[in-house]
Amino acid sequence: MGLNIIGSVEKVNGSEISYSDFATKYLSKNEPVVITGLMADWKATRDWVHDDGIPNLQFISSNFGKSKVQVADCGSREFTDQKRFEMSVAEFIDHWLNVSSVEHGNLYLKDWHFVKEYPEYTAYTTPLFFCDDWLNLYLDNYQMHEDHDTYQKRDNISCSDYRFVYMGAKGTWTPFHADVFRSYSWSANVCGKKKWYFLSPEQCHLVFDRNMKNSVYDIFEEVDDTIFPNFKKTTWLECTQDQNEIIFVPSGWYHQVHNLEDTISINHNWFNAYNLSWVWDLMLRDYKEAREYIEDIKDICDDFEGLCQRNLAANTGMNFYDLFNFIVRFSFANIVQLCYLAKSSVSAKWCASPITQNLIFNLESAKDIAEKMKFRCVSENYNISLDIRSVLEEHAFLELCFQLERTYAFIHDKHEPIGDKKTFLIDDLLDMGLCKLLSTVVCNPDDLVNLIDDTLQNLVILPHKV
Structure with missing residues (x-):
C-alpha cells in the first residue's frame, strides 16, 4: 500500500518575504516551507559544484579530506538508525568515485561539523530567517553539559554545535525520524535533488507501535499492521527540493528523505523562543x-x-x-x-x-x-x-x-x-x-x-x- 499523499510543501522566494512574515507564517505556526533565492552568494555553491551541477568532490577531498566524519551505510540498519562508522572525507570520496553503490552499500556522509573544523573558510552565510538560533549561539560559547559527572567529553568537535554538512550519492537516504531536541532544522541543497516526505505532529502517534515505544523505520517497506496498526491512517506531504533551495523543517514533523541525485547539503538544527x-x-x-x-x-x-x-x-x-x-x-x-x-x-x-x-x-x-x-x-x-x-x-x-x-x-x-x-x-x-x-x-x-x-x-x- 502506497502513502496517502494529500499535498506538497509550499515554495516561496526568500527575497520577497520579510523576517516578520516568515516568523508569523512558518515559525509560530510550525509549518514547513521551501525557500528559493538565498544561496547565490555562497562560497560553497561556487567551490563545491561544477558548472554542470555535479559535486566537485576532488576540491572537497583536496581541501578537507583529512577530516574524520560519520558515514552511514544506507543498506544496513542498526537499531532505529542506519549503521554508522568513521572514515576520513578523502576515504569516503574515494569510495564514492571508485566503488559501485552495490559494493559499498550506498554510503552517506552525515553530521560533518564543517563550520567548527574550518571556521576560516566561510562556505555560506546563515539566512536571515534562521539567525535567531539560540542553540548554536550558546554552544559557540558554552558546553551544553556543565556537570562534569554528566558531561563526558569525546573531542572538541563532536558535541560542539548543530551545524552540519551531508554528502551522498544518488540513492542514499535518511530513515523516518523527527529531529534532535524536536528542534527546527533547515537544509540547503548546494547541489543535487532531494525528495522529502512529511508527517505532521498531529499524526505522529499513528506511526508508533501499540506501546508507543518504536516507530516505523522505513515508510516504503511493507509495514506490519499487527505492529503498527494505525500507520495506514496517515496522510502525507511531499516535496522535491532542487539545487539552491532551502527547506525549513518545523518542530515535531517526522520525515524521510531520499537523494534523487548526487547531493551535498548544509543543515542546521536550532531552537529559539518560538519552539x-x-x-x-x-x-x-x-x-x-x-x-x-x-x-x-x-x-x-x-x-x-x-x-x-x-x-x-x-x-x-x-x-x-x-x-x-x-x-x-x-x-x-x-x-x-x-x-x-x-x-x-x-x-x-x-x-x-x-x-x-x-x-x-x-x-x-x-x-x-x-x-x-x-x-x-x-x-x-x-x-x-x-x-x-x-x-x-x-x-x-x-x-x-x-x-x-x-x-x-x-x-x-x-x-x-x-x-x-x-x-x-x-x-x-x-x-x-x-x-x-x-x-x-x-x-x-x-x-x-x-x-x-x-x-x-x-x-x-x-x-x-x-
Missing part, C-alpha cells in the same frame, strides 16, 4: 521514560534523581540542569539588551520597537518553561547558582550577549550596534537604579520566574529621556 516548548515537552517525555526504566532500583540508589538526569543527558543530548543553565544565561543576555534599550531610548516608544518586542517575547518564553519546570521537576535544587554580576564578568557571556545583539540588529534591519560591550556593563545597570537586579542569584525555576517578572516591571516604569 522552546517543543524542546521541554520532549525532554519531559524522555525523562519519564528514563525514570520508569530504572524505577526498580530507586530504593537502593543513593542518588536516584541524579542517575535519571545522567541517563536523560545520554539519551536526549541534555537534561533538566543543562536546559535550565541554558535558559538562565539566555534570559540574562536578553535582560542586558533590554536594559540598554531602556537606558538609551529617547522616548517611551522604545517598548514598541521590534527588537524590544522580540526580547520581551524571548523572556516570556523562558518564563513559561521555568514555570513548567517548577511543577514537573523532582529536584528543587538545580545545582547552579548564577548571579548577573558574576555572569557579566564572564568572557563567554559577553560574547553570547553581543552575538545576540548582532543577530537582532540584523533581523530587524538596525544597522547601528545596540550597545558597546566594553562600556555597558555593571556600572550602567547601577546608573539605572537596578541594584536589585545585579544582586539577584538564580538557583531554581522560581528565582528565574521572579527575575523576569521584576525586570519587565521595572523596565516598563523606568523614566525615559525626553
Whole structure:
C-alpha cells in the first residue's frame, strides 16, 4: 500500500518575504516551507559544484579530506538508525568515485561539523530567517553539559554545535525520524535533488507501535499492521527540493528523505523562543521514560534523581540542569539588551520597537518553561547558582550577549550596534537604579520566574529621556 499523499510543501522566494512574515507564517505556526533565492552568494555553491551541477568532490577531498566524519551505510540498519562508522572525507570520496553503490552499500556522509573544523573558510552565510538560533549561539560559547559527572567529553568537535554538512550519492537516504531536541532544522541543497516526505505532529502517534515505544523505520517497506496498526491512517506531504533551495523543517514533523541525485547539503538544527516548548515537552517525555526504566532500583540508589538526569543527558543530548543553565544565561543576555534599550531610548516608544518586542517575547518564553519546570521537576535544587554580576564578568557571556545583539540588529534591519560591550556593563545597570537586579542569584525555576517578572516591571516604569 502506497502513502496517502494529500499535498506538497509550499515554495516561496526568500527575497520577497520579510523576517516578520516568515516568523508569523512558518515559525509560530510550525509549518514547513521551501525557500528559493538565498544561496547565490555562497562560497560553497561556487567551490563545491561544477558548472554542470555535479559535486566537485576532488576540491572537497583536496581541501578537507583529512577530516574524520560519520558515514552511514544506507543498506544496513542498526537499531532505529542506519549503521554508522568513521572514515576520513578523502576515504569516503574515494569510495564514492571508485566503488559501485552495490559494493559499498550506498554510503552517506552525515553530521560533518564543517563550520567548527574550518571556521576560516566561510562556505555560506546563515539566512536571515534562521539567525535567531539560540542553540548554536550558546554552544559557540558554552558546553551544553556543565556537570562534569554528566558531561563526558569525546573531542572538541563532536558535541560542539548543530551545524552540519551531508554528502551522498544518488540513492542514499535518511530513515523516518523527527529531529534532535524536536528542534527546527533547515537544509540547503548546494547541489543535487532531494525528495522529502512529511508527517505532521498531529499524526505522529499513528506511526508508533501499540506501546508507543518504536516507530516505523522505513515508510516504503511493507509495514506490519499487527505492529503498527494505525500507520495506514496517515496522510502525507511531499516535496522535491532542487539545487539552491532551502527547506525549513518545523518542530515535531517526522520525515524521510531520499537523494534523487548526487547531493551535498548544509543543515542546521536550532531552537529559539518560538519552539522552546517543543524542546521541554520532549525532554519531559524522555525523562519519564528514563525514570520508569530504572524505577526498580530507586530504593537502593543513593542518588536516584541524579542517575535519571545522567541517563536523560545520554539519551536526549541534555537534561533538566543543562536546559535550565541554558535558559538562565539566555534570559540574562536578553535582560542586558533590554536594559540598554531602556537606558538609551529617547522616548517611551522604545517598548514598541521590534527588537524590544522580540526580547520581551524571548523572556516570556523562558518564563513559561521555568514555570513548567517548577511543577514537573523532582529536584528543587538545580545545582547552579548564577548571579548577573558574576555572569557579566564572564568572557563567554559577553560574547553570547553581543552575538545576540548582532543577530537582532540584523533581523530587524538596525544597522547601528545596540550597545558597546566594553562600556555597558555593571556600572550602567547601577546608573539605572537596578541594584536589585545585579544582586539577584538564580538557583531554581522560581528565582528565574521572579527575575523576569521584576525586570519587565521595572523596565516598563523606568523614566525615559525626553
